[in-house]
Amino acid sequence: MSATDTVALPGVARQPEGGGAWRAWAPRLRAALPGAVFCLLVAGLWEVLARTKQSPLVPDLAEVWGEILRLLAGGMALEQVGITLWRISLGGIAGFAIAVLLGLFAARSRLFGAFIRPAVLLGLTVPGLVWALLCVIWFGVGLATPVVSIILGIAPPLLVTISQGLRAVDSELTEMAHVFRFSRAARIRHVLLPSIVPFLLSGVRLAFSLAWKVIVLVELFGLSDGVGYQLNSEFSSQNVAGVLAWTLIFWVVMAAIEFGLMQGMENRLTRWRRESSL
Template sequence: MAVLAGSVLVPGLGEIADRFGEIVVGGDVLGELGVTLARVCLGFALAFAAALVVGIAMGRHPVVRRFFEPAVLLGLTVPGLVWALLCVIWFGVGLANPVLAVALSAAPALTLNVYQGIRALPGELLEMTHVYRFSPWRRLRYLWLPALQPALFSGARLGLSLSWKVIVLVEIFGLSSGVGYQLNNEFAAQSVAGVLSWTLLFGAVMALLEYGLLQNLERRLTRWRKAVSV
């Protein structure tokens, strides 16, 4: 494609590979990726905790559902770009900016998944927890979390994909470190090969999280389902 285009705006594979090597060898690539990953993890953890509490409450109490449902639906429709811009305006260049932008973008999808998982629970299991007088902690540990595992993992994948998109926008607009900041530098230098190289590195981290972390964790935590089905 690069040869056919004959334009400097469409780099060849060799040029991309060269720039990729320069970034990996000559730059602080691990530091930049680590900063972005830390921001994503903090924001996603905040979104996950909030979604777990609100989603379970929405599934158990109609009043809570009616109160939070409009906010969840609105959050699903707001583009990540809007959250990025608002958090830059509200919180400046501090840590709160990327963390809250990620949390605000990921929380609605996670909350909806948790709510739907709670609604799908068999009524007999809920009645059993009442009969045996399970405490809220025991219900969370032995009923809700095991039953919600499929919804939580699907929500985690969706939430992480949204988080990565938003964190890049936040770093581009208002921060001086991270992958988004480096992408902005490559854009300012009109380096298409540099933009594609950082994008490839970004994609490699996403693949590592999916295949190295989420899938392995899901297999371990869902072994009991396979044992029961057998």
């Protein structure tokens, strides 16, 4: 018997060779199929609408695709998207850190939670447009304008999400950690963090979506570069295809972050939940 021969065990079907790659990718393809069908359906409906209207206000897919290629070929799209993502990252990280810190205090102290509740309610009700305009007035053209605007826009809803996650920690786990005399660091690592990871990931997703809406307004009103500025420029020239092209480019970038980074991080950090359910 050669080294490459295999022994067929009774009752076990021999797996076809070369199928390992397909078995690895099949679940991902099945998971992506509904989203792909949705995108194709929306694109088809848009094309039908464009051909029916025959209006420059409703460009067809070929025109939008031509604008995307133009922006990508010149390198301007990657440059402007990078500028916007840098601002979102700075404001998002700062806003997330502030929300986590305040959420910890609010979850541990009812008095502090009641103290900051009016500020949280104000932040939840004030539109991002107001923060954008105020920060442009206060800080002018500079990095502080988008960063502070994003912090003001995302910190209140993030604080609510994080404080709810902290209150949802299983009390039995906390009592068990106390019985086994876990140190404070061990309690944070083995009890607190695993319990609130889903809330933290949900908060990160929420922060990115809200930060995108805020930064577009800031770049539109007070800055001279970034995706928001380019959208305003295309709008001023009545180039609807350009507006859609910039929107789709940034949407693809955000989708890549979600499916390439966020979901991988979520699968890794919450793997213990799936393993414990086996």
